[in-house]
Amino acid sequence: MATELENRLRSLGIELPTLPTPSTTYAPFIIANRTLYISGQFPMMGEVLHYPGKIGGNLSIEDAQKAAHLCALNILAQVKIACDESFERINRCVRLCGFVNAVEDFSDYSKVMDEASNLMIQVFGNLGRHTRSAGGVSSLPHNACLEIDAIFALEDEEATPFS
Amino acid sequence: MATELENRLRSLGIELPTLPTPSTTYAPFIIANRTLYISGQFPMMGEVLHYPGKIGGNLSIEDAQKAAHLCALNILAQVKIACDESFERINRCVRLCGFVNAVEDFSDYSKVMDEASNLMIQVFGNLGRHTRSAGGVSSLPHNACLEIDAIFALEDEEATPFS
């Protein structure tokens, strides 16, 4: 699956970012009961946070969209490592939850979160379609503008997961 | 189950709202590993958002309670469709999470969220009792005052799920 995922990403021209050093107190992902839980991911390239601040404040919708794409790339980078370690297979993306650091009158959630959702569909096809929740937060770790966590379903069947 | 659920709702005099057109980028619900995940639901009647704005601002507690009831009805409407498609059975409601668009000094969460929780208990009996989390958000998609997502457990046993 990791190889398949790598091939898939390569064919789509998607390059995964280097992941930041994991926290010593929590895990970037956990697999339990055939479910892959991924910690909230930030718009990081390695150790560098991109687009810090508040959407609708110092950041435009376009900044927020790039941040969402970067969060989703970090999610995929975690999925890739999780596959290697588990030898299990991704069945599908189940859920994305977005914590959006935006000004009080912000309501363009779809424009921002769709960037992350569309990447999942681009990579996993119909099995990338997921449930989604999103809400506005007053602040975030690292002064990030966006945090997205994810749940994937795993299975150990041989069939290719890509639709 | 869908028929049972329909009968149950009819006997309770509960009419489900027409669901809004689903997003093209995410799914209203996903079933994976015998778990039904439902995307954040809003106080919608079809395409129309009710009670837009901020609880404690332009909206009263009573408005917020009606919004919570409507979010919960949309959750039930998704459950009904999910049952039809999956041929699986609802075992129980597992979790509701409320994203509450309220003013900073708001703390009457129980009054609002209980409207959603009570509907689950009314419909599913003891199996409607769920875990719950809720927090105040600075804004929401569509300028909604409330978003509630849900998790249900499924099983394919024959026993009636209603207690």
Place this chain on the structure above:
Amino acid sequence: MATELENRLRSLGIELPTLPTPSTTYAPFIIANRTLYISGQFPMMGEVLHYPGKIGGNLSIEDAQKAAHLCALNILAQVKIACDESFERINRCVRLCGFVNAVEDFSDYSKVMDEASNLMIQVFGNLGRHTRSAGGVSSLPHNACLEIDAIFALEDEEATPFS
């Protein structure tokens, strides 16, 4: 497991708080599909909320850290009851999600949430490592400064879960 957990806590000198009276409309925990979901826990000692207010406002980082520790103790107290009722065994801590009632320019999430994360690792060893998400909320139930919910994986195997 409950006995093991009690012994483990005793050996660590950890005393669990009395739990508050449960809500009539939602459950403090639900077990479904070998997963233990725990409702958002607050910094409560029995019926008394500690450290009410806003982190970075009337509350210091040290207050918030004590609140996080207390939320985590309440999570463990729920785990203990859940074990007794289910006769199932905790496999591992899977996820903590923190709703942090903080001022807008707050970004010291790690300092606060690590108090909860470290307690899980202290009690469950390597199996206490979990995924984590956290975001700033504008307000919380009871005017709490922090709410943390949790997911644990269960298994019914005989092997001791402690690493």
